[in-house]
Amino acid sequence: MPKQEPVAALDQTDACRAGLLTAPLGAAQAAELAPVFKALGDPVRLRLLSMIASRAGGEVCVCELTPAFELSQPTISHHLKLLRQAGLIDSERRGTWVYYRLRPEVTDRLAALLTRPAEVAR
């Protein structure tokens, strides 16, 4: 399974940019960020991500995800691809099976972007 391109707007090391809520987002940053939120903007993908993220061992076999929905196997595969392209999950093949795991840095960063600093929150 291929590496995905890094999501620059989510790079923790990127200097002076605290969050969405404190300073106007630049056009470039918005363009990098929007696809990540767009990937979360579908109920099936939200549930997939939630199933993957909440899994004890940290990873879930696709063979467990697919039967959890009343959708075709190609459809689930397509949603997993979008989540992976958004950088939210990672996949690894082991034998016949493919396992997906959360990339917590990305959700952490999203959470930080949506968190208003204490001063602003009063």
Place this chain on the structure above:
Amino acid sequence: MPKQEPVAALDQTDACRAGLLTAPLGAAQAAELAPVFKALGDPVRLRLLSMIASRAGGEVCVCELTPAFELSQPTISHHLKLLRQAGLIDSERRGTWVYYRLRPEVTDRLAALLTRPAEVAR
């Protein structure tokens, strides 16, 4: 300006459901949540939200938002409507002008949903 329907999945008082990352999201919750993330899944709307949220006085006149983009006035109006329908912002008319403000409860809730509890984060 009309009231929007409450976003139940974002209701803080809703009992046993911590976040996306700790337990599998139910289909109903996912269906309520997805439109909010979908509203964030466009670069123009991300920038609009950011401009509104980061504004000192807490509110911004549409007349300041529209010229900040190289898009037609109806297009900006449309994006603001989607953000409002998602519950992310609120609008108030004063005279000829309309002012938008952030609804911080909603972004707070989103941030909480994406935050993994300390134990999970190790």
Place this chain on the structure above:
DNA sequence: GCTTTAGATCGACACTTGTCAATATAGAAG
């Protein structure tokens, strides 16, 4: 080699979305 099984990819189709120009509405000011 063949067969089987797990996933991914392809092609098609209905539905949705972002955008605009044109028009409508709501106040304010003559």
Place this chain on the structure above:
DNA sequence: CTTCTATATTGACAAGTGTCGATCTAAAGC
């Protein structure tokens, strides 16, 4: 009442999205 200005709404259209059935690929077992 008429006009002007600020937003919202409407209608149209190209582009994008979610879904499926059909097909392909990769690994395992025979």
